[in-house]
Amino acid sequence: MILTNAMNRILEINEQDLYAVVEPGVITAKFAAAVEAKNLFYPPDPGSQAVSTLGGNVAENAGGLRGLRYGVTRDYVMALEFFDVNGELVKAGARTVKCVTGYNLGGLLVGSEGTLGVYNRITLKLIPPPAAKKAMMAIFSDVAKASETVSAIIANRIVPVTLEFLDNFTIRAVEEFSHVGLPVDAAALLLIEVDGHPAQVEEEAAKVEDICRRMGAMRIRIAENALERDRVWEARRAALSALSRIRPTTILEDATVPRSKIPAMIRAIEEIGKKQRLTIGSFGHAGDGNLHPTILTDQRDRNEWGRVEAAIDAIFENALALGGTLSGEHGIGTAKSRFLEKETSRATILYSRRIKAALDPKNILNPGKIIGG
């Protein structure tokens, strides 16, 4: 096994050209803080940022809460230096905004889950931070209304930074766990944040509020200050913790659909939970179609585990039928590789395997991941 955790230096934060060069073992949150100290911004914020490394983020093409407006890790990788399987150093990309020199090897390596090379240095794009932010919570008595509101906001040409969904089961679990004052009678919540120039933030926030009301929100709470804003996000961050404490085993999925299909996907998950008699809490990045249906179970209960596996299959099938994808940000690994052909094609798998065989003939780099074999 190769560990790159000790390669944890931030080599450069360039304030003129807005990029940073890092080694793969740098912890994401520490990097984000170092960048912020220079009044710059690195947007990708995966939920595990306190422990995830930038090398891991690149290998998984990690997303996060801000993906809706700011995109994912791939959108910030300007250049990559990596060792191939023979230990030769390969260079891809540049520290320039534009670069068309050679094959886009960086594009191939991002999200390759460690199957094609070992990162040595990563050059990441930085952007100026937004001048203002505003967060709000819209409370719904009906799941369908909440999910339709998500689609309506996007359809009205507003792209919030974050547009998160929590279902009633998740709301109750969070409230019981962290007592942040969530409405436990609500069927669903949307947590929304807009950012940008102060005037634009005011205007967009007013529009979002108006859309939420028209779509049937019972109440809307707007965070008046940083403390209230933190409370809103504290509730969201507590979701997985709160859910995972309920049963011994937590299965967190991340099947993703085009955002207009969010209402259909939420309905499908509800039906799957009922049919398989399972507890499924749904929350996630509704704005970018990336939901996290979370199945609460006990792996030691054989009967229930069989139903869990059936539910996972059904979730994937529904996501694909809606034109979605198996995984939005968690990766394929070994657990999902058997579903890959369903989403793509036999030819896609064979093409990928030929690439893998050419670059790693002895199959020693993370064998078995993504494309099986």
Added chain:
Amino acid sequence: MHDMKKLGGLVREIEDQLMVCMRCGLCQSVCPVYAETGREADVARGKLALLNGLIGEMFKDPAGVSERLSKCLLCGSCAASCPSGVKVLEIFLKARAILAGYMGLHPAKKLVFRGMLSHPEIFDRLLSLGAKLQSLFIKPADELLGTSCARLPFPLAERRVMPLAPEPFHARVQSMLTEGASGIRVGFFVGCVADKVFPGVAQAVVRSLEHNGAGVFVPENQGCCGIPALSSGDMVSFRRLVRHNLERFATGGFDYLVTACATCTSTIKKLWPLFAGEFDPDEQRRIRALADKTMDISQFLVDKMEVAPAALSGEDGRDVITYHDPCHLKKSLGVSAQPRVLLRANPGYAYKEMAEADRCCGCGGSFNLQYYDVSSAIGGRKRDCIVGSGCSVVATGCPACMLQLSDMLSRNGDRIRVKHVIEIYAQSFD
């Protein structure tokens, strides 16, 4: 001798709790040992995964499993931030009990725990002898901090130790039973380090209670709370010490039990009930009753006696004081606001937060002896944060942390005093 049936029961309890870890690895972001070593085997997730895989090995290679488990401060940082609520300390303590129960204790630990610690009278006599003889082996190193260092070169000679006090608290106050104007009476569990190294802390507790009109009950011949034995898996000594202390505090008619030691408080309040299954039903009832009454001294003074911050005179040039959160106060018991209130109740100091105030100091009891290099590296970070605050005094709520902070600051020649919160508070009315 070990009772295999009982050990088997403990193994099953651990297996159930191990299931709860979902391997997310968030413990990596808070584990002080992992921050130094970067080794997966040193963080809770790695240890839990090892334990899960090794549960069958526990009786085949107990020494190997034991060594992997012992490299842990038992600071509870991982448990406090675990999304799934894995009871990490409970698992580790039970695993240590299984291993010690199966392998038997290390002879040195057996001598210390069974021969000395669990007989408080013998322990007290030995250490008062030690206080008289210690100057043969150590010499004063730092007048401001009051630390000493070894006279002769031997392993760990660079260490700065706090010497045993010439007169322990129990020699000055054998026992006490007073009434107070408030009508509230408080039992005071002194704890070994406060009694034998920092008797001034114990005296400040008594004065603070009296100052606030609380009656005080101090029974004679108190014992250790049992944590050194429990963290080495020595259930025999642990049971003996709990029973001894239950007996000491069976009378006195007190409303609350306070200690000035974060570790003693969390042991009595959390760990005694957790291991109550080791006792008979009547003892279990008494353990729970005592645990319910137990609180940290700052928690008692602020929450029950309503001590409040002093009105600020606004004058500058006061000494700057900062506060280090002991893990067993903040992470185990959730007590962090009250000690800061007590510090602010003394108008003679300007209070300033240090960076990462709740980061472990790296002491961890016997961890400090077994892994002095890792312990010092963790302590070095703490020292940097203390110095960075620009303070002239660092206060904390645990005598064990005081030992570690004194060692770290003294070795660096920093002109910063180490005090207990209660000493600073008591200064305000002395």
